[in-house]
Amino acid sequence: IYKWYRSGLNRWHGPGSTPDFQDIIEDRCYNYTQRIRPDSRSRNCQEIKQAFMSAFISKDPCKATKEDYRRLIDLADPTVPCNKRVLWSKTKELAREYAKLRGLVTLEDTLLGFLADRLHWCGEPGSPDLNTWSCPDWEKDCRTNYRSVFWEVLSERFAESACGTVQVLLNGSLENAFDEMSIFGRVEAPNLKPMVTLQVWLVHDPGKPPRDSCSGSSIKKLKSILSERNVRFICRDNLSRDLFLRSS
């Protein structure tokens, strides 16, 4: 019986839930609401943690819906300014550094983005515990897993409530800097509001020539998605990472 149980928990292809997930969520919540953004002090971290857990505990890890996260989202709606947002795709560390330098914010600067950053989580039907052996992988197991749906809901809301100029850092060292299948491509770009301006920065690894540019086919695709939505578009390319951080 033990062997069967174990192989059941071990059947997914993605990393298992992060050990001490609940404690990490709680610690991060207190850190964020009391130290990092004291203007969110009134948030109830116990309630937020409970809402996070009950979104996925005891449920089929491949049957996540946006609805499952509704209560959590309602408890922790972002309070970051709508006109200072930075999106990214394959440039996470650079985007975080850039945002910090310029007083801008990424999704990981909102309470829920901060709580879940770099963590993994999933449950198991009929069990009160997290599955620390394995969780579903987006490609190999199912797209509607709890982690993917979480980031999709959060990313969608972050993008659709943005205003003014939104910046996005794309990786100019890739052949296709704009990836239609990424969360930025599938969820964020198509949910920007009309009249928003999207400022695209194509940043490449220092010491190497860029592989994609503002006139390349992947960025053209992005431009066409945006023009259908009346989102204005500005693009700068040929920016080496070091130069970009220093000059921008």
Ligand code: NAD
């Ligand atoms: P990306 O391809 O660089 O992916 C970013 C991170 O999200 C990676 O850690 C990746 O493992 C994970 N990810 C991507 N697609 C996923 C999926 N379908 N299911 C689960 N995890 C997935 O860039 P992207 O996909 O364009 O996402 C970046 C944008 O979306 C950012 O603008 C950000 O606002 C938001 N986002 C943030 C995180 C995060 O881990 N902090 C995760 C997803 C999305």
